Amino acid sequence: MPHQxxxxxxxxxxxxxxxxxGIYLVHRCVTAGMSVRCYERGDGVGGTWYWxxxxxxxxxxxxxxxxxxxxxxxxxxxxxxxxxxxxxxxxRYANHVADRFDVKRHIEFETEVKSAHFDPVSxxxxxxxxxxxxxxAKFVVMATGCISTAQVPxxxxxxxxxxxxxxTGAWPHEKVDFNGKRVAVIxxxxxxxxxxxxxxxxxxxxxxxxxxxxxxxxxxxxxxTAEYSRSWKExxxxxxxxxxxxxxxNTRPRGEKSALEVNAEERRATLEAQWKNGGSGFLAAxxxxxxxxxxxxxxxxxVRNKIFEIVKDKRAAEIxxxxxxxxxxxxxxVDSGYYETFNRDNVxxxxxxxxxxxxxxxxGICVGDNLYEFDTVVFATGFDAMTGTLFNIDIRGxxxxxxxxxxxxxxxxxxxxxxxxxxxLFMITGPGSPSVKxxxxxxxxxxxxxxxxxxVHMRAENFELIEPEISAEDKWVDHVQxxxxxxxxxxxxxxxxxxxxxxxPRLFMPYIAGVGxxxxxxxxxxxxxxxxxxxxxxxxxxxxx
Ligand code: N01
Numbered sequence: 001m002p003h004q005x006x007x008x009x010x011x012x013x014x015x016x017x018x019x020x021x022g023i024y025l026v027h028r029c030v031t032a033g034m035s036v037r038c039y040e041r042g043d044g045v046g047g048t049w050y051w052x053x054x055x056x057x058x059x060x061x062x063x064x065x066x067x068x069x070x071x072x073x074x075x076x077x078x079x080x081x082x083x084x085x086x087x088x089x090x091x092r093y094a095n096h097v098a099d100r101f102d103v104k105r106h107i108e109f110e111t112e113v114k115s116a117h118f119d120p121v122s123x124x125x126x127x128x129x130x131x132x133x134x135x136x137a138k139f140v141v142m143a144t145g146c147i148s149t150a151q152v153p154x155x156x157x158x159x160x161x162x163x164x165x166x167x168t169g170a171w172p173h174e175k176v177d178f179n180g181k182r183v184a185v186i187x188x189x190x191x192x193x194x195x196x197x198x199x200x201x202x203x204x205x206x207x208x209x210x211x212x213x214x215x216x217x218x219x220x221x222x223x224x225t226a227e228y229s230r231s232w233k234e235x236x237x238x239x240x241x242x243x244x245x246x247x248x249x250n251t252r253p254r255g256e257k258s259a260l261e262v263n264a265e266e267r268r269a270t271l272e273a274q275w276k277n278g279g280s281g282f283l284a285a286x287x288x289x290x291x292x293x294x295x296x297x298x299x300x301x302x303v304r305n306k307i308f309e310i311v312k313d314k315r316a317a318e319i320x321x322x323x324x325x326x327x328x329x330x331x332x333x334v335d336s337g338y339y340e341t342f343n344r345d346n347v348x349x350x351x352x353x354x355x356x357x358x359x360x361x362x363x364g365i366c367v368g369d370n371l372y373e374f375d376t377v378v379f380a381t382g383f384d385a386m387t388g389t390l391f392n393i394d395i396r397g398x399x400x401x402x403x404x405x406x407x408x409x410x411x412x413x414x415x416x417x418x419x420x421x422x423x424x425l426f427m428i429t430g431p432g433s434p435s436v437k438x439x440x441x442x443x444x445x446x447x448x449x450x451x452x453x454x455x456v457h458m459r460a461e462n463f464e465l466i467e468p469e470i471s472a473e474d475k476w477v478d479h480v481q482x483x484x485x486x487x488x489x490x491x492x493x494x495x496x497x498x499x500x501x502x503x504x505p506r507l508f509m510p511y512i513a514g515v516g517x518x519x520x521x522x523x524x525x526x527x528x529x530x531x532x533x534x535x536x537x538x539x540x541x542x543x544x545x
Contacts, residue, residue, distance in 0.1 A: 019047015021143035055198035149388035192380030220278025249442030329492035397422035414468035472532025484508035
């Protein structure tokens with residue numbers, strides 16, 4: 001992708017990031033007649049799907065749902081090859097959409113935004129990139145994604161390791177060759193669980209280092225059939241509406257019964273049917289899996305038994321069977337042959353829950369007295385989620401206050417959209433919104449449409465600035481926590497809680513009252529004259545009223 005250089009130095013809107021949020025934002029802003037510039041550190045669009053090219057990378061939301069719904073022709077013409085799409089197909093789709101809506105000419109690729117400072121005198125944001133450009137804009141929209149800052153743990157001696165190292169979230173564009181190699185994978189979250197079966201097929205030997213056992217459900221992926229695709233396309237209008245008003249931004253039915261109100265036989269039959277069906281919808285088999293410990297225990301036990309059925313080596317099965325958290329309270333994983341991989345002769349599993357990786361040497365990884373030697377080490381160690389990417393940019397609002405300082409005890413937003421003290425700075429799927437606890441595409445579309453609607457409204461009404469009132473923000477932050485604490489989620493050391501990053505404040509970041517509920521709250525806020533936001537006109541415009 002050719003690198004473009006900004007000629008103009010002022011725009012109505014600066015967008016940071018050209019993933020699914022950034023692509024749609026550019027399109028909506030341009031359609032609304034705004035001048036817009038988008039900065040993207042990669043050399044192409046796609047965000048998550050641009051960076052996460054590891055073998056086995058695949059979305060766990062069905063493609064018919066994990067796609068834009070804003071344009072009828074687009075959703076009718078696009079053909080997905082599989083039920084759950086692989087990364088290359090999703091990236092192809094992102095490029096198709098960006099080309100179809102002529103978005104790329106508004107994007108400056110291979111350009112990283114380093115800082116964004118609000119100037120209270122000009123009432124503009126001043127944005128600096130790593131190309132030493134300074135650009136001003138009335139609005140800045142952070143379309144930076146929720147899991148976009150890859151986290152490599154600080155392991156003593158890592159830099160001395162002579163072999164190759166990779167992180168799943170920053171995978172090279174060229175194929176990584178594991179043939180004949182002794183490979184280590186550190187981490188067994190969604191990325192590790194997808195990559196491990198693929199790497200095992202190729203590597204001479206694979207050693208998996210597991211700190212926390214995770215629950216994983218078979219995907220049961222299949223090629224898309226014409227009939228299935230047609231059934232979706234004929235009913236898209238209704239289905240999208242259903243998604244927008246659903247709990248998680250998808251069409252998946254939620255179980256109506258408690259796991260405890262049925263007898264053991266019926267419970268097992270329901271879980272067997274869901275297991276056979278596959279996918280993360282497994283969690284929705286009953287309505288109280290994430291709110292009732294006894295209900296959760298029944299499902300956790302069912303999956304543990306499945307692991308014992310699949311994995312032949314009982315010692316490995318014991319290590320793989322999760323016991324440290326209720327099922328679903330860490331992001332549920334989906335896989336294609338994950339547990340089966342541990343039946344292969346060329347795969348070993350090392351439990352590092354009690355004895356962590358001590359250090360790395362030139363040739364490998366030390367745990368206790370053992371040195372394991374490798375040619376390649378793959379870090380599937382996750383991300384500094386939801387706040388990491390925002391903190392990597394020096395964002396300063398009124399009075400020079402840094403976002404990082406304001407959020408020192410955890411993110412503080414109103415509706416996950418804005419933070420007080422940072423006027424005209426929007427976040428797409430920010431902390432405090434359904435974001436990562438929903439179908440991201442549904443939530444992205446809602447936020448993009450809301451943000452653009454707000455900017456258009458401000459233009460029409462001569463408003464210069466918008467910013468949350470501190471009281472509305474405080475109430476929202478409390479509300480997000482209150483909703484989370486009615487569930488089992490806070491029990492797990494998850495990245496939702498910031499627990500995967502040493503020193504990160506522990507609080508539940510996404511809003512989990514449901515996508516439909518959240519949408520209604522936002523609609524009411526807007527209908528009520530942007531309740532909880534302060535809208536300011538220029539002093540001259542206000543005087544003329
Ligand atoms: O990251 P993770 P991920 N020593 O944080 C371990 C989305 N996603 O990239 O659990 C040893 O979940 C860590 O151990 P522990 C999805 O939202 C979606 O896999 O912290 N181990 C854990 O096992 C997902 O949730 C899809 O004890 C260390 C692993 O590394 C999110 O991305 C596919 C360690 C990290 O797991 C992130 O998933 C892929 C250390 N020092 C990703 N540090 C789909 O749509 C960390 N770990 C299917």
